[in-house]
Each structure stands twice: as structure tokens, then as C-alpha cells.
Amino acid sequence: MAPQHKTSLRKFEKSLPIALLRSREATTRLFKPFIDSHDLTMPQWRVLRALAEAEALDAKTLAERCVILPPSLTRIFRCLTQRGLIAQVDCNDARRHMVRLTDAGRALFEEVVEESEPSYRRLAEAFGAERLDMLLDLLNELRDTVQQMDNTPMEDALPPLRRAAGR
Numbered sequence: 001m002a003p004q005h006k007t008s009l010r011k012f013e014k015s016l017p018i019a020l021l022r023s024r025e026a027t028t029r030l031f032k033p034f035i036d037s038h039d040l041t042m043p044q045w046r047v048l049r050a051l052a053e054a055e056a057l058d059a060k061t062l063a064e065r066c067v068i069l070p071p072s073l074t075r076i077f078r079c080l081t082q083r084g085l086i087a088q089v090d091c092n093d094a095r096r097h098m099v100r101l102t103d104a105g106r107a108l109f110e111e112v113v114e115e116s117e118p119s120y121r122r123l124a125e126a127f128g129a130e131r132l133d134m135l136l137d138l139l140n141e142l143r144d145t146v147q148q149m150d151n152t153p154m155e156d157a158l159p160p161l162r163r164a165a166g167r
Helices: 016-036 042-051 059-066 070-082 103-127 129-150
Strands: 086-089 098-101
Touching: 016 042, 016 103, 042 059, 042 070, 042 086, 042 098, 042 103, 059 070, 059 098, 070 086, 098 103, 103 129
Parallel strands: none
Antiparallel strands: 086 098
């Protein structure tokens, strides 16, 4: 006999974390060949992508924007620097590690974008450009909401416990 649960659990197909993972995997499969063909990992690409929109960024900002743990980011910096794709930027604050794209890094970024753009357009056409834009906005709102929830003390987030009779 299967165990009985007091609360009804949503169906597996309606699990938000599972749906997000499946969507991530599907979209990654769409774009990963372009990254792989340039001997880049997905985290390395995220760093190049983030730097392409900025003059220079510090390690803390890159770790947050690219969703990469600092120890992994250190290895990524070393690899991208050895390949001549990023360079360290002098900074007044010695505690901050600032990097920027080199000309070679920018050229590689542009090449990958040019190669992958037709796939992005196909996705936008198939899914709907407006719906894709709305989805991105909703995902950002969801992230912000969860982050705000993380900052809410648990006693404020949970309903008050009922007192047992006689206490």
C-alpha cells in the first residue's frame, strides 16, 4: 500500500523547479553547440556575455550576474585570461578584481552571437517574440519575489502557530 500524505502534493509536471530545469535544459541544447564550437563552457560564455555589456566588471558582480560561485569564477578568469579573451583592469581598490573583454574577447563574442542569432530568431518565431519577452520579464519578477521572500524573517512569512489547549 502506498503511503498516504496529509497534504496533497502538486503533480510532478506542475513542479516549478522541474519545469524551470526542463526549460533550461531545452534552451541550453539549442544554444550550446555554438558555445562548444568555440571551445567555451556555458559558464565561460556567461562571463563573456556579461562583460560584453559593460566596460569592466568586478568579480563579485560577475558572480552574481552569471550565477557562478566565486571559486569557479577564479578558474574561469584564469582560462579566459590565458586565451587572451579577458584582461585585468587596474583598480584603486586592491580588494576588487576587475576584468574586461579584450579585442579578441569582443570578436569571439560577436562571432558566437552572429552564429546563434538565427536560432534565437527561430525560437522567437516559434514561441512568439512577445511571449518570449513576457516570459523573460516574468522570470525576472519571479526571481525578485523569491529573493524578497528570502529576506523576510520566517516568523513574518509563516502563519502564527495555534496554541494547544491549556497552554
